[in-house]
Amino acid sequence: MNEQLAFTIEVFLNGLMAGVLYALVALGFVLIYKASGIFNYAQGVMALFAAMTLVGIQNGQVPFAHLINAIFGTDVHKFGWHIHSFLAIILTVFVMIALAWAVQRFVFRHLVGQEPIILFMATIGLAYFLEGIADLMWGSELKALNVCAAEGTCLPQGMNMWLEGTTYEAFGYGFFIDNLDIVASIIAVLLVGGLVMFAQYTKQGRAMRAVADDHQAALSVGVSLNFIWILVWSLAGFVALVAGIMWGAKSGVQFSLSLIALKALPVLMLGGFTSIPGAIVGGLIIGVGEKLFEFLIGAPFLGGATENWFAYMLALLFLVFRPQGLFGEKIIERV
Amino acid sequence: MKDNADSYVTEDGRTIGPVVMEMKNITLRFGGVEAIKDISFDIREGEIRAIIGPNGAGKSSMLNVISGFYVPQEGQVWYQGAPRPPMKPYQVAEQGIARTFQNIALFEGMSVLDNVMTGRLTHMKSGMLAQTFWRGAAEREEVANREVAEKIIDFLEIQAIRKTPVARLPYGLKKRVELARALAAEPSLLLLDEPMAGMNVEEKEDMSRFILDVNDEFGTTIALIEHDMGVVMDLSDRVVVMDYGKKIGDGTPNEVRNNQEVIDAYLGVAHD
Numbered sequence: 001m002n003e004q005l006a007f008t009i010e011v012f013l014n015g016l017m018a019g020v021l022y023a024l025v026a027l028g029f030v031l032i033y034k035a036s037g038i039f040n041y042a043q044g045v046m047a048l049f050a051a052m053t054l055v056g057i058q059n060g061q062v063p064f065a066h067l068i069n070a071i072f073g074t075d076v077h078k079f080g081w082h083i084h085s086f087l088a089i090i091l092t093v094f095v096m097i098a099l100a101w102a103v104q105r106f107v108f109r110h111l112v113g114q115e116p117i118i119l120f121m122a123t124i125g126l127a128y129f130l131e132g133i134a135d136l137m138w139g140s141e142l143k144a145l146n147v148c149a150a151e152g153t154c155l156p157q158g159m160n161m162w163l164e165g166t167t168y169e170a171f172g173y174g175f176f177i178d179n180l181d182i183v184a185s186i187i188a189v190l191l192v193g194g195l196v197m198f199a200q201y202t203k204q205g206r207a208m209r210a211v212a213d214d215h216q217a218a219l220s221v222g223v224s225l226n227f228i229w230i231l232v233w234s235l236a237g238f239v240a241l242v243a244g245i246m247w248g249a250k251s252g253v254q255f256s257l258s259l260i261a262l263k264a265l266p267v268l269m270l271g272g273f274t275s276i277p278g279a280i281v282g283g284l285i286i287g288v289g290e291k292l293f294e295f296l297i298g299a300p301f302l303g304g305a306t307e308n309w310f311a312y313m314l315a316l317l318f319l320v321f322r323p324q325g326l327f328g329e330k331i332i333e334r335v
Numbered sequence: 336m337k338d339n340a341d342s343y344v345t346e347d348g349r350t351i352g353p354v355v356m357e358m359k360n361i362t363l364r365f366g367g368v369e370a371i372k373d374i375s376f377d378i379r380e381g382e383i384r385a386i387i388g389p390n391g392a393g394k395s396s397m398l399n400v401i402s403g404f405y406v407p408q409e410g411q412v413w414y415q416g417a418p419r420p421p422m423k424p425y426q427v428a429e430q431g432i433a434r435t436f437q438n439i440a441l442f443e444g445m446s447v448l449d450n451v452m453t454g455r456l457t458h459m460k461s462g463m464l465a466q467t468f469w470r471g472a473a474e475r476e477e478v479a480n481r482e483v484a485e486k487i488i489d490f491l492e493i494q495a496i497r498k499t500p501v502a503r504l505p506y507g508l509k510k511r512v513e514l515a516r517a518l519a520a521e522p523s524l525l526l527l528d529e530p531m532a533g534m535n536v537e538e539k540e541d542m543s544r545f546i547l548d549v550n551d552e553f554g555t556t557i558a559l560i561e562h563d564m565g566v567v568m569d570l571s572d573r574v575v576v577m578d579y580g581k582k583i584g585d586g587t588p589n590e591v592r593n594n595q596e597v598i599d600a601y602l603g604v605a606h607d
Contacts, residue, residue: 201477203459210442210453217440220402221516222428222457 019287044261272325454519
């Protein structure tokens with residue numbers, strides 16, 4: 001098999017897996033946008049917050065340690081225990097649900113019926129607030145997110161082996177693929193499948209679609225807007241947690257995690273702001289597109305570093321020729 | 336007709352049951368404007384109760400008070416024999432009161448069938464996880480809900496458009512779909528806000544027939560708003576007449592028709 005072609009396939013596969021992560025972040029945006037018309041700028045920070053909380057809980061860090069020490073003159077930093085990853089993830093899910101409730105209760109409940117731009121500004125505020133709170137709670141240093149934080153706290157035993165990069169033999173050529181990426185992809189597929197089933201077949205899913213479509217009508221068929229909004233923020237928080245774990249396990253939990261939100265924007269332009277499958281396909285196209293473009297055109301002809309702007313250029317083209325995205329709802333207007 | 340009797344006999348000879356809903360001295364203000372001034376009336380089981388009046392009389396406000404969209408400053412709403420605490424619209428819906436809107440509030444992105452199925456939301460009980468995987472009880476429940484929805488779609492003769500996205504439908508059909516969604520909840524009280532507004536004669540006749548059939552077939556108690564006197568008189572068993580937020584008449588269509596105050600309001604006698 002041709003070496004160049006094999007390498008291209010490898011780049012393609014790696015792009016696919018990067019795309020899965022973009023798709024996950026975009027998914028969080030879509031959920032909230034669909035149900036409440038809020039463009040949640042804080043989605044990326046939510047991923048950061050979730051990942052930091054997970055690491056903090058795993059390592060038995062005392063939340064707000066610096067604040068407590070400064071006020072009471074104590075010197076506590078850790079509880080001195082390690083929590084099993086699985087349990088820590090569940091606890092973090094509860095934290096994200098509490099966050100969803102708080103966001104709804106203290107911010108958006110007071111902004112019902114406001115202009116979209118005002119809601120958007122509120123999410124910018126939320127993003128900076130969350131960032132600050134995350135720092136205050138868990139400290140700002142770079143943390144390693146290990147699914148195995150310490151001996152005996154691994155998810156399934158021997159998970160580490162599964163998460164390291166491995167070379168696979170195929171067609172007489174060795175493909176290098178990160179096992180973490182494969183795990184991430186599988187989880188993402190399960191997550192999306194679950195969400196689609198949820199939206200399609202459950203009472204709450206139906207109510208969610210109803211709220212997304214018309215608030216007044218949703219109220220009249222017995223749907224509590226407040227409950228549905230808390231639900232979608234919780235779901236978005238959960239998706240953020242998954243994205244945070246994937247990204248954090250790859251490159252550590254640090255501030256730059258919140259910037260993946262910006263990568264989700266072109267994904268949304270492609271997939272449409274209201275389509276769950278669109279977020280997935282958009283994410284994959286951007287992931288594969290930027291890697292292949294860099295490999296085939298960028299590096300040889302344009303001096304490289306095209307990954308930074310390729311996604312935005314693609315999004316711009318879409319905005320010009322298909323503003324509702326690949327799967328976005330067509331705007332039907334009766335005159 | 337006596338006010339406090341357990342039942343009464345209508346002009347066309349049907350016997351109407353006891354009071355299901357009673358409005359007691361309702362006053363609703365928006366800022367300094369009194370939209371509803373100290374109005375009391377009741378709705379009895381199985382009847383078609385109309386609220387009529389000229390534009391701006393406060394009819395829609397009254398309906399919004401019943402369905403929980405507005406909370407009156409004074410007065411009480413009694414439902415099924417007990418005073419109702421101030422409620423959110425979704426709680427009112429859970430109590431079995433369904434409604435339609437004057438300006439149609441449908442889920443435009445969904446098909447007709449999906450719209451009607453949302454009317455079943457208050458009847459869906461299985462847990463989230465069970466429904467996600469659609470097993471056992473959840474599946475039976477889904478099938479049962481679907482049957483009710485299909486029955487109502489048949490009843491209102493909209494089978495042909497069941498898979499059509501609502502946004503593509505003409506106005507008259509949208510009104511009918513909205514009625515179907517409200518009916519799907521199997522309400523004990525159905526509120527219709529100008530079900531015939533903006534319709535041509537033929538569509539009005541269809542809608543009148545459906546309203547009568549619904550009342551007849553399912554025994555649904557219906558309260559409706561309309562400002563077309565002719566239609567209302569034919570449809571309803573009892574009529575409340577409002578003008579400038581006040582109640583100026585209440586009784587059977589014949590009683591109301593001969594009420595001098597009502598005649599003045601409709602013919603436009605100058606107010607003091």
